[in-house]
Amino acid sequence: MTMKENKLVHWFKYASPQSFYPLAGKMIPWFWALTAAFGVAGLWISFFVAPTDAQQGEGYRIIFIHVPTSWMSMFIYIVMAGWAGLGLALNTRLSGMMAQALAPTGALMAFLSLWTGAFWGKPMWGTWWVWDARLTSELILFFLYLGFIALQAAIDDARRADKAGAILALVGVVNVPIIYFSVKWWNTLHQGSSVSLTKSPAMAMTMLWGMLLMALCLWMYSIAVTLMRARAIILEREAHTEWVKVLDEVKS
Amino acid sequence: MRPWHKRAAIIGGGLAAVGVAAALLLNALNSNIALYVTPSEVAAGKAPHGQAFRIGGLVKDGSLKRDNLTVNFVVTDTVKEIPVAYTGILPDLFKEGRGAVVEGKLGADGRFIASEVLAKHDENYMPPEAKRAVEQAQNAAKAKP
Numbered sequence: 001m002t003m004k005e006n007k008l009v010h011w012f013k014y015a016s017p018q019s020f021y022p023l024a025g026k027m028i029p030w031f032w033a034l035t036a037a038f039g040v041a042g043l044w045i046s047f048f049v050a051p052t053d054a055q056q057g058e059g060y061r062i063i064f065i066h067v068p069t070s071w072m073s074m075f076i077y078i079v080m081a082g083w084a085g086l087g088l089a090l091n092t093r094l095s096g097m098m099a100q101a102l103a104p105t106g107a108l109m110a111f112l113s114l115w116t117g118a119f120w121g122k123p124m125w126g127t128w129w130v131w132d133a134r135l136t137s138e139l140i141l142f143f144l145y146l147g148f149i150a151l152q153a154a155i156d157d158a159r160r161a162d163k164a165g166a167i168l169a170l171v172g173v174v175n176v177p178i179i180y181f182s183v184k185w186w187n188t189l190h191q192g193s194s195v196s197l198t199k200s201p202a203m204a205m206t207m208l209w210g211m212l213l214m215a216l217c218l219w220m221y222s223i224a225v226t227l228m229r230a231r232a233i234i235l236e237r238e239a240h241t242e243w244v245k246v247l248d249e250v251k252s
Numbered sequence: 253m254r255p256w257h258k259r260a261a262i263i264g265g266g267l268a269a270v271g272v273a274a275a276l277l278l279n280a281l282n283s284n285i286a287l288y289v290t291p292s293e294v295a296a297g298k299a300p301h302g303q304a305f306r307i308g309g310l311v312k313d314g315s316l317k318r319d320n321l322t323v324n325f326v327v328t329d330t331v332k333e334i335p336v337a338y339t340g341i342l343p344d345l346f347k348e349g350r351g352a353v354v355e356g357k358l359g360a361d362g363r364f365i366a367s368e369v370l371a372k373h374d375e376n377y378m379p380p381e382a383k384r385a386v387e388q389a390q391n392a393a394k395a396k397p
Contacts, residue, residue, distance in 0.1 A: 051379030055345060060377060089260040125370045126343030132287040170267060174274045185278075187286040187308055189353055194375040203377040 015092045017234045018243050024227040031224035035217055042213030050207045062120045063207075067195075068215040070113040072222060073141060074176050076106035080148075081173040084166035096162030097237065099169060100152055101230040105222050107145035114138060125189060133182035134190035137175055144172040158237050288353050291332040299358065307334060307364060308353040308372065316348050327354060327364070338366040345371035 014020055046064035053060040080102040087095030117135070118128045129135065148165050155161035183192045195201045201208050238244045245251075278285065288308035289299050299305055307327055315326035322339045325348075336354050346352055351372030356365045378386075 051381075053377050054380045054383035055373070056377075057344075059344075063377070085263050088263055089256050091256070124343065124345050124373055126341075126346070127368070127370055130287065130370065133285050170263065171270050173267070174271050178274070178278070186282070187288050187290075189287055189370055189372055191373045192375045194377060202375045204379055207377050 015094050017094055017097065017238050018241075020094055021231055021234050024231050028224055028227050028231075031220050031227065035220040035224055038213050038217035038220060042210055042217050045206060045210035045213060050210045051204060053207075056124060059120065059123055062116050064210050064214050066113060066116040066120060067211055068218045069109045069116065070138070071215055072218050073106055073109035073113050073138070074179055076102055076109060076222060077141060077144070077169075077176055078173065080106060081169040084162075084169040087162055088166045088170075093159075093237075096158070096166070097230055097233045098226070099148075099162070099165065101226045101233055102222075103145055103149050103152075104229065105225055107142060107149065109218070109222070110138065110142035110145055114142060130189050132188040132190055133186045134179065134188045137179040137182050140175055141172075141179060144168070144175060148172075290329045291327060291334045292329050294334060294358070295332040302357075304355060304357050304367070306353050306355045307336075308351065309334075311346070311348050311350060311352050313348050327352065334364050335362070336364045336366050336369075338369050340369070342369055343371040345373055347371075350374075 014023060042064070046061060050061070050064075052058055080099045083095045083099040083102070086092065087099065114135075117138075121130075122128050148168050151168055152161045152165040155164055182188060183190055194203045195208065195211070203211075235244060235247075235250065288306035291307060291309050293299065294307060299307075309327040309329045312326040312328045312333060315324075317324045322337060323342065324335065324337050326333050326335050328334075336356075338354065338356075346369060351374065353370040353372055354364060354366040355368040355370075357367075359365050
């Protein structure tokens with residue numbers, strides 16, 4: 001046995017539900033604390049510190065929820081598809097559970113993004129909804145999440161449900177770059193990105209800070225609820241094992 | 253080759269195939285995905301005939317005229333211009349010199365009769381003081397030549 005193989009074994013330790021379960025349990029309170037900290041700071045900047053926008057007045061403040069939820073909806077999908085692909089390739093049990101645990105949070109983010117966008121669109125654009133490329137592709141993302149959840153729920157055998165869901169998640173991942181670049185590739189009513197990796201942000205600094213703090217808050221929230229959901233899924237799926245039966249929370 | 257290498261290769265190949273298929277499909281549907289055509293495209297005859305479509309562009313400075321409930325303005329892409337008539341309420345962000353998307357039909361006299369007007373916002377967010385500073389700088393640059 002070589003050194004390299006030893007390391008691999010070490011890495012796979014946390015890929016087993018048995019060792020991941022207590023680890024996740026220890027991490028959850030920390031992520032909730034960070035959610036609260038970033039949330040308070042982010043909302044405070046968003047509502048009290050960030051200046052009124054020159055064109056849109058106070059109504060623009062909806063971006064402090066809209067933009068972070070949109071980012072999260074896309075990012076969670078990529079992570080979910082990543083776990084799903086890992087599960088297909090390596091046949092690890094935890095991967096499928098993580099993908100399943102991420103989906104409802106992703107769906108929530110996509111829904112919030114569409115909903116807040118509609119609220120912003122009515123006063124600013126003059127319409128709740130248009131079938132432009134950005135809005136339509138984000139709606140498709142929402143349906144992909146729902147489809148993934150429904151497909152997994154429809155198949156009784158957990159391993160087969162994971163596989164079917166993984167294929168759907170992987171096929172749907174092409175939609176994410178389409179959402180992101182839609183405002184560049186086509187004429188859309190939705191404006192271009194205010195914040196991107198390639199140019200300096202087209203936004204006042206305090207506004208940007210509010211948005212980034214809210215994004216961090218949603219990151220921490222997503223991690224916290226996903227870990228909680230993953231623990232519940234582990235208990236359900238591993239209910240037949242000895243280690244679950246001796247857990248304090250199961251015995252009582 | 254270990255079994256998981258093979259599975260990873262299949263997944264990678266599958267993803268690439270789906271990506272190529274999506275790219276071809278979107279490319280074929282290009283004109284249908286665009287929300288609007290530009291005034292230049294209308295002038296080049298690329299607008300659909302006899303049915304409603306959307307034109308996007310800037311509302312030309314000084315072109316906005318109100319006549320009771322009807323507003324007349326000119327949409328331009330700085331090359332071609334199209335006069336638009338619209339009866340109804342304009343969105344908050346609708347202003348001269350800003351982007352707008354109008355939906356309706358092209359009249360026989362070349363005037364576009366809009367049934368819906370949407371304001372197109374840009375990606376810039378700034379406080380009023382910063383905007384005033386930007387405008388002053390632009391005006392100073394204009395006055396200099």
